[in-house]
Amino acid sequence: MLTARALACARGHRTVLSGIDLTLPAGSVWGVLGANGAGKSTLLATLAGELTPAGGAVTLHGKPLAQLRSSELARQRAVLPQAPSLAFDLDVGSVVAMGAYPYPELSPAALHDLQQRTLAYADIADLGQRRYLSLSGGEQQRVQLARVLLQLLACKGRSEYRLLLLDEPTANLDPRHQRQLLDAVAALARDEGIAALLVLHDVNLAARWCDRLLLLADGKAIAAGTPAEVLTPAHLEAAYGLPAHVLAHPDGADYPLVLFA
Amino acid sequence: MKPSPNSLFKLTPARVLLLLLALLLVAVLASALSGAVSLPLAALPRLLRGDAGDDAALWLNVLLQVRLPRIVLAVTAGAGLAVSGAAIQALFRNPLAEPGLIGISLGGALGAVAAIVLGAPTLPVIIPAAFAGSLLATALAYQLGSRQIGVANLLLAGIAINALCGSVIGLFTYQADDGQLRSLTFWNLGSLSGASWPLLAWLVPWVALLCWRLCRDWRALNALLLGEREAQHLGFALAPLRRRIIVAVALLVGPLVAITGAIGFIGLIVPHLLRLPLGSDHRWLLPNSIVAGALCLTLADWLARVAMAPSEIPIGIVTSLVGGPFFIWLLVRQGRAC
Numbered sequence: 087m088l089t090a091r092a093l094a095c096a097r098g099h100r101t102v103l104s105g106i107d108l109t110l111p112a113g114s115v116w117g118v119l120g121a122n123g124a125g126k127s128t129l130l131a132t133l134a135g136e137l138t139p140a141g142g143a144v145t146l147h148g149k150p151l152a153q154l155r156s157s158e159l160a161r162q163r164a165v166l167p168q169a170p171s172l173a174f175d176l177d178v179g180s181v182v183a184m185g186a187y188p189y190p191e192l193s194p195a196a197l198h199d200l201q202q203r204t205l206a207y208a209d210i211a212d213l214g215q216r217r218y219l220s221l222s223g224g225e226q227q228r229v230q231l232a233r234v235l236l237q238l239l240a241c242k243g244r245s246e247y248r249l250l251l252l253d254e255p256t257a258n259l260d261p262r263h264q265r266q267l268l269d270a271v272a273a274l275a276r277d278e279g280i281a282a283l284l285v286l287h288d289v290n291l292a293a294r295w296c297d298r299l300l301l302l303a304d305g306k307a308i309a310a311g312t313p314a315e316v317l318t319p320a321h322l323e324a325a326y327g328l329p330a331h332v333l334a335h336p337d338g339a340d341y342p343l344v345l346f347a
Numbered sequence: 348m349k350p351s352p353n354s355l356f357k358l359t360p361a362r363v364l365l366l367l368l369a370l371l372l373v374a375v376l377a378s379a380l381s382g383a384v385s386l387p388l389a390a391l392p393r394l395l396r397g398d399a400g401d402d403a404a405l406w407l408n409v410l411l412q413v414r415l416p417r418i419v420l421a422v423t424a425g426a427g428l429a430v431s432g433a434a435i436q437a438l439f440r441n442p443l444a445e446p447g448l449i450g451i452s453l454g455g456a457l458g459a460v461a462a463i464v465l466g467a468p469t470l471p472v473i474i475p476a477a478f479a480g481s482l483l484a485t486a487l488a489y490q491l492g493s494r495q496i497g498v499a500n501l502l503l504a505g506i507a508i509n510a511l512c513g514s515v516i517g518l519f520t521y522q523a524d525d526g527q528l529r530s531l532t533f534w535n536l537g538s539l540s541g542a543s544w545p546l547l548a549w550l551v552p553w554v555a556l557l558c559w560r561l562c563r564d565w566r567a568l569n570a571l572l573l574g575e576r577e578a579q580h581l582g583f584a585l586a587p588l589r590r591r592i593i594v595a596v597a598l599l600v601g602p603l604v605a606i607t608g609a610i611g612f613i614g615l616i617v618p619h620l621l622r623l624p625l626g627s628d629h630r631w632l633l634p635n636s637i638v639a640g641a642l643c644l645t646l647a648d649w650l651a652r653v654a655m656a657p658s659e660i661p662i663g664i665v666t667s668l669v670g671g672p673f674f675i676w677l678l679v680r681q682g683r684a685c
Binding site for chain 1: 436437440441442566569570571572573574576577579580581582583584622626627628
C-alpha cells in the first residue's frame, strides 16, 4: 500500500506542498483537486517516485520509494502522463506493448491476449494497426491509457498491490470518452483491486467517480475525505477563489453537484 | 487460405533485414572483384581451387591483403556508425542527432591532429591519440551535461565541447607545416586505407560486442520515444540508461573515428532511411541499421575506388557528397510535415 506521511514536495528549491498525509489502499479511487499551480502534478510526480520528497516520506509497503529499483516499482505502479507525445512514429500495437516492458518474461501469446484486452478496455480495438502520430489527441490519450493498463494487468499475482496514477486523464477527451475512461478506472479498482489516484480539474467528474478527494490550496491540503465532506462552498472558495453553490444531485446520488457562480 | 500478394510483398522488418543482408553480400562481392586491378568473376572458382595460373599470386595478394581488409573495415565501421546513430537519435529524441553531437568525432579529430602536429604522423601514434581524444571529449560533455535532468543540457555541453575542439584543431592546423597539413587533410577526409588484418582482429569482435550491447537495450530506447519521464515510469532508471548508451556509443565510435577519420552522414542518414518503411521499433531498427550501415559504407568505398580509378577519392567525400543533399531533402521534408 502506498502511504505518504507529512510529505513535502518541491520543484527545484521551491517547496510547493507540505504536510500531506495520504493512504491509497487497494481498490480505492482518489481524486486530487486544486487550482492551477496548487501542486497537483508535483504531488503526483512525487508519489510516482519521480521526484524525491523534500520532507516526510512516501512508502510502498513500508519501504521508501527511493529504496526500490525503477524496474521493481514499474511492476506495481503505472503513470498516465498529462501530454503524451512520441518522438518517432510507432504503430499503436507497439506503443501499447510497451506496457509489458517491465515484464520481459511474458510470452508473446500472453502479451497478445493482454494487448487485445486493454485495447478493448480503452475502446480502441480498431486502431491496433494505425500509426500513433496519425491519431487525434483523444485517440492518442486512449492508446496511452491502454499502455498503462497493460502495465498493471500484466502483473501476475492478482493479490499484489498495484497503483495507477493519472495526471489530468480527461483533458483531451469528449464527454463520452471521459466517462468511458473513468468507468474503466472505477472497474479496475472494483474488479482488480487496483488503487488509483487521479488529478482532475472537473470537480463534478471527481465527485462522481472518486471515493475520496484531496483538495489542495496554498501549498497544503485544505480538505480530504468523501466528496460530500470535501466539496463544501467554503472549501471550494478557498481553493479556487470563486463562490460556489453545492447542490444535492438531481439524480438523487449520494455525491453533490457543484456550480461555480 | 492463400496469402494475398499484398501481404507477400509487404516490407516486414524481418524481410527488410534479409533483403539488406542479401544486398550486402552482393556489394561485398562486387567490391572485392572491382578496383584498380579487376578480378573476373569467372576466375574466382579457379582461384579457390588453386589452379588460376600465373595471375593467381597477384590476384590472391590483391584480394587478401588489399581489398578484403578494406571491405571488412567498411562493413564494421558502417555497422557501428549506423547503430550508434540510431541509439543517439532515440536518446536525444531527435531525428537530426548523431554520435558527433556529444564530441566523439571532433574529440577524435583533435587527438589525431595533435598527434600529427606534435608527434609523428604514423598510424600507431594517431589511432590511440584519436581514441583518447574522442573518449575524453565525450566524457567531458557527459560530465557537464548530466548535472541537470533532461537531455537538453547534454546537447548544449556537446555543442560547447565541439566548438572548443574545433578551435584547438584550427590552432594546430595553423601551426602545421606542409607535410603535416597533407596528413591532416587526409585524416579529415576519412579513409579506409588503414585496414589491416591485425587491426581488424580486435576491432571486429569489439564492434560486434558493442553492437549487441546496444541492440539489447531496444526496450529502453523505445520507451525513451515516449519521453524521459515515461521511460522512468516503465522501469528504466534514466541516469544509468543514459550513461550506458553514451559509454557504448563512445567505445564503439571512438576506435572507428580513430582508424577511419571523419566519415560523416552514415550515422545520421541510415537510421532515417530505415524508419520510413519500418517505423521506429528499435527491436528491428537497430539490427537493420547494422546491416544497412555496413551496406552503405561498402558501396561508398566501392564508389570511392572505382569512380576515378586508378586514383581513389577519400571516402568521407563520397559519404558527404551523397549524404549532404539527402540531409537537405530531409530538412525540407520535415519542414513540410510541420
